[in-house]
Amino acid sequence: VLKPSRKLAWIALVALASLAAAQRPPSAAPPGSDSIRIPFERYTLPNGLTVILSPDHTTPTVAVNVWYHVGSKNEVPGRTGFAHLFEHIMFTGSGHVPYGLQDKLTEGVGGNNNGTTSNDRTTYFEIVPSNYLESTLWIESDRMGFLLDTLDINKLNAQRDVVKNERRQSVDNQPYGKVGEIFARATYPAANPYSWDVIGSMDDLSAASAEDVKGFFRTYYAPNNAFLAIVGDFDPAQAKAWVAKYFEEIPRGKPVVRPVVSPVTLPAERRLYYEDRVQVPRLYVLWPTVGEKSDDQYALDVLGSILTGPRTARLTKALVYDSQSAASVGAYQDSNEDVGNFMVVITPRPGHSLTELETAAAAIIEKLKTEGPTAEEVQKATAYEELALVRGLESDLGKAMLLSDNAGFHGDPGYYRTAFQKSMSVTAADVKRVADKYLTKGRVVLSVVPIGKPDEASRATESQKVTGAEDTPRPEVKR
């Protein structure tokens, strides 16, 4: 899932790896294993701000994560990309914190900061030497309470240009870069707020005004829509005093009205192709599935690991190792808060067509749906999850993200342990059931082919050309 960030080059890869690990649901360790317990304390300020504290004195650093329950799904048509543009505005200074000071008090003292935006949430974080916790809380509270005091149209315009460059770098100038927004448009009806991608369109980014910034801030950036997690080397009594000092006076906002998102079922297969500046064609198949709120996500995760990854996984073994018709293949479940999808991606080897690969992959998936996986396949698919989770616990930031996501999406910072139990209990029958239920004809098949070679698309004559998200036909709504 595309999660645009304020910046790319400065965040340590180690932290990213830990995050990826931490976001996987746990499994395979004995239930209640203490090696995956994060001790935390949670409380709520009178203004509605949820605070999560988890001390860990292993290294003399502390991570602060401020998590707002707002993302691209809270945007309105005509202002796509706004939640992410707004994230950039949050770094341009606030009432008492001049522009640039945050970087000086994080990177400039050996720490780091960044923000990321998804469909569902926007999160801001710092990692600092532990003696800089107070200044970090001062900065975060100031932009939560006083962002609009210094809103400057020149800063908005500069960040608008930065975001457009981010879009050029990650979408327009990137081979296969437009796949995400084409799928969003092809899968979800216009009224569904997952029907546009987080990065948004160039036209909508151009249209965003200072008034839009003010309205968005007042609606979504109130303490009652936020979670503050502090993890690392700090004294909880001192941290509580600082949290009260800096955050308590920020007024509660109006209750946030969240979009009602209906699940999507596609009535039939849709076939599209897109000509891109690529040298190698690639096939993408997407099925709408379920999001974070559905327990089927755990069996779908296991299904992805049974299909691709290690050389013994079914699609990998058949296409990359045995027939050697594919250079690579991937299959995975992607869960957002309200919706999700299951995706298969295949890159062919020369001499093998996308049509041939689609047919071969479909046969393997059908066989799995008929037979179901073996118990050993399920065991192998989940055996790594304990290690992945424990490695995530090495990072203060990884833990802060995990606790915030769990609090925001599931109402409990410790929900990861429940998720762990659910993931542990996935059986071969569950995997067969979700494969049957979701991997149906109701899918979108997208071929990305080199410019001028539409005949390289899978079943080209049955596929419709699109040139980007703009002319991608929306799905029929099944009533």
Place this chain on the structure above:
Amino acid sequence: MNAWIRRVLVIALAVALVPVALGARQALDRSKIPPPGKAPELRVPKWTTTTLPNGAVLIVSEKHDLPLVSFSILFSGGADQYEPADKRGLAGITASMLSEGTTTRDGEALSNALQLLGTSVNAGIGSESGAIGFVSMTGKFQPTLDILADMMLHSTFPAPALERIRAQRLVALTSAKAQPGAIARRVFPKILYGTAHPFGQLTTEETYKAITRDEVAAFAKAYFQPGRAAVVVTGDITPAAAKAAVEKALAGWPAGGSKPAFSYPPLPPKEPTTIYLVDKPGAAQSTFAIGLPGPPRSTPDYYAIEVVNTLLGGMFQSRLNANIREEKGLSYGVSSMFGFGKGPGPFRAGGDIISSKTDVALVEFMKELRGIQGSRPITDEELQTSKASLVQSLPGMFGSVTSIGSAIGQLWIQGLPDDYYQQYGAKINAVTRADMVRVAKQYIDLDHLAIVIVGDRATIEAPLKATGIAPIKVLDIEGDKARK
């Protein structure tokens, strides 16, 4: 303010705050920056170093808070020491082939065993060093190590697997030719070092196709030798247990091999500053890579160079990014770095720039490169922030078992002293403004820069020419001279 007074004030402030949280609050003056507390002490992990009977060095660092162990065997020397010029890619393919089967287990059996252990063994050989290793739960350490040893010592390198890996690499190479960043990463070193220098030699279709199965087997045998190796174990294990485990698993690893000399051929003659334009028709952005060959890691100027580069392009608010991204909005991010190693790694500044402002960005890049050479004086704040950013980032290097392993492993690879991290702060803090200006002038030679720009020639060539910064040579995506 002396340190003692500051400490008293901090304590007084902390005590004063508690009632605020509990009772009636006073109006908060938000305009004052909360001062930092007492700086935490640097805690560098300790480690033990011993030599195994076969000559390999064993380094163990304990960390018992989580049931994790990180294990790596590091090898001094890499593809740039051991690969023939016409077989570039041999080292990387050899590392991949370690997963393809041993005398007692085929590739699937290896994969199944590792999946059930919940981990994977990863091998890779880079430019000047290589590594094979894993991270496991403490309880899975010995069986995973046994598999690593089997892969390293008893691989069979089946010929059909080589054909599969070769084909995959060729597809990846083709795909890379559509990716502007990947094109720049290939063309830039080729121009800086030339094809007679290992840093300038690229993997190509021809070099991949020239590699044979027997060469892979021979490379593995010659490369994975204890005389050039350090075994680095970090995490939930004692030095005695690590030694016993390693001696058991690697009992059959015979002595042999030595560290390479890292002797590189001379650099090609310097060329006057030139713009090398690689045409990518229709590109929405221009990818910049500006630089020249730099000094090795062993240079006494290392610390001054690190400080000056941090100020120029090592941080978000460094001069390059503050100007080109934040002030002018021309990019999502620009940065600079020195690629330190045993050889003359490059200085490189760059980023992706909106096509229509390619010329404006080049003017700004050159302005900032001139600026740090003295024309824009270094402020007190810049000096202090650049140094603090480097020195105070050290604790972040010791957070996880893998990062501790790589922090210690780097000392062994670069031949740095055991108290390197303890001394680091003093060395950085000793750097003066005069040092910074001197090394900027010496190592960022404005008269001999290669300015590689991958972008849409039709849009950018005339404006670049009009800047008058340097003559333009047009290249194809392989970095060779393009036909007109």
